[in-house]
Amino acid sequence: RQDSNGAAVKLSLDSAQYNWLRQVLADGHSDPAIDHIFVQGHTPVLAPVRFQNSSNMLFPNGENSDFWKTLEEFNVDVYLAGEVHHMTALNHGGVEQIAHGGIQGYAPNTNYLVAQVYPDRIELTLKWVDMLYNPDNTTRLWQAGSNRPREEYTIDPAGYSTAGTLTIDKSSGDTVYLDRSGFLEWYGTVAPALRVHLKMNEAPGAGIAQNSGTTGPLNDGELQGVAFVPAKLGNGLEFGGQQRVIAGPGFIALDQQRTTGVWVKTTHSAGLHTLLSLGKNSAGAKWDLDVDAANGGVLELGVGSGRTDGTGTPPISDGNWHHVAAVLPQDGDSLSEVQLYVDGKPITDAGTNDQAISTNDASLILGHSANGDNAQQFHGTLDDLVIWSYALSPVQLTALVALANTPGLAYDAGQAEQLFQGFAAQTDVTIAGRVWSYRSSGIGGDPGEVLDLGGDNYSINLGGGAGFEG
Secondary structure, rough: OOOOOOOEEOOOHHHHHHHHHHHHHHHHHHHHOOOEEEEEEEOOOOOOOOOOOOOOOOOOOOHHHHHHHHHHHHOEEEEEOOOOOOEEEEEEEEEEEEEEEOOOOOOOOOEEEEEEEEEOOOEEEEEEEEEOOOOOOOOOOOOOOOOOOOEEEEOOOOOEEEEEEEEOOOOOOEEEEEEEEEEEEEEOOOOOOOOEEEEOOOOOOOOOOOOOOOHHHHHHHEEEEEEEOOOOEEEEEEEEOOOOOEEOOOOEEEEOOOEEEEEEEOOOOOOOEEEEEEEEOOOOOOEEEEHHHHOEEEEEEEOOEEEOOOOOOOOOOOOOOOEEEEEOOOOOOEEHHHHEEOOOOOEOOOOOOOOEEOEOEEEEEEEEOOOOOOOOOEEEEEEEEEEEOOOOOOHHHHHHHHHOOOOOOOOOHHHHHHHHHHHOOOOEEEEOEEEEEEOOOOOOOOOOOEEEEEEEHHHHHHOOOOOEEE
């Protein structure tokens, strides 16, 4: 691989190194006193992995290399890698690759891995912390080349937080992976769930929008110049330009199915303005949900060099509250397969090209585009932002909006998710003291519609006459 100066680096194991590795692993595998085997190397083998301030150097041929096949042959439990200054878990052939570690003086964060080892299991916990750099101190430490680290930095006073967990359980005689969360979920294959839910109900003056989704504090939103104000469902966040919310890493990676949505109120009359952004501005890697005021105030999605054109979209920059959502279905991998929704209704749209989607894990940002801090800045109010790691159905999107718009309910996305999960399990659900009774048939109204039955009682049809009364 060539570095920034054009020098080439070739990765390999020579025959002596390879023979030594095989002998060490064979000895460990045959020793009854050894319960687990770890191998540590500098370079990841399996791909893709997250990376920052790194060339993303990988071992040639990946899982097809003789090196990786040797790890599988001798039942290695964990392969630890560095180089990429970020955290990613992948697995092939029963060998868990964990890339982690950080670099001070460059990267926005750093991390370390804790392993607690028992005879029948390995418990792993990733810890990470933000790096803070003094903008008034531009001095760099000396080293060859131009990429010199900053002289002065500190860690966030809040300290390290848990960024992922995993238990490798061998108590049954087979290897079972338990409690997998955060960055120790396999990259691009996170479980279907409501991952991020920023209710934005904090009191005015608060500096953090807490995430009640399954990724927890990792996706708490740090407010930068943004204020909490009365909004659609309690409080929301008001943006006035040159303001944003940074809400942690994006766990929805590559072309994984997803639903992103938010309530928006704006009166933009010109230009392109981003509500939420995932990924970096490169081919297929960004996911920008925008209001195109220059095109009549319509909803659009920008993915790399591709963009929907808002055809058939009702204006949303009219000063009223609207719910907007973008859904990439399972097995979808391009812009043409994304379905946009406004107020729970699917809209027709076209794209400038059929851009492939390969979202990377850059931070979730509210208030401007992935193109840059000053790009496509939003003016207006946002409320109840959500990211699901699965594609909501048209009925669920209709229900999400109907539940929020019903005055006696005014449900946020988390409460709607409770009903969706109860419907899938065909079980009753209790929300804020209200018991929703599951009915397999006989629920009136159109799919997704909430009916007021009188006496503070409601019903919702979630498809085929099945749903809830409560």
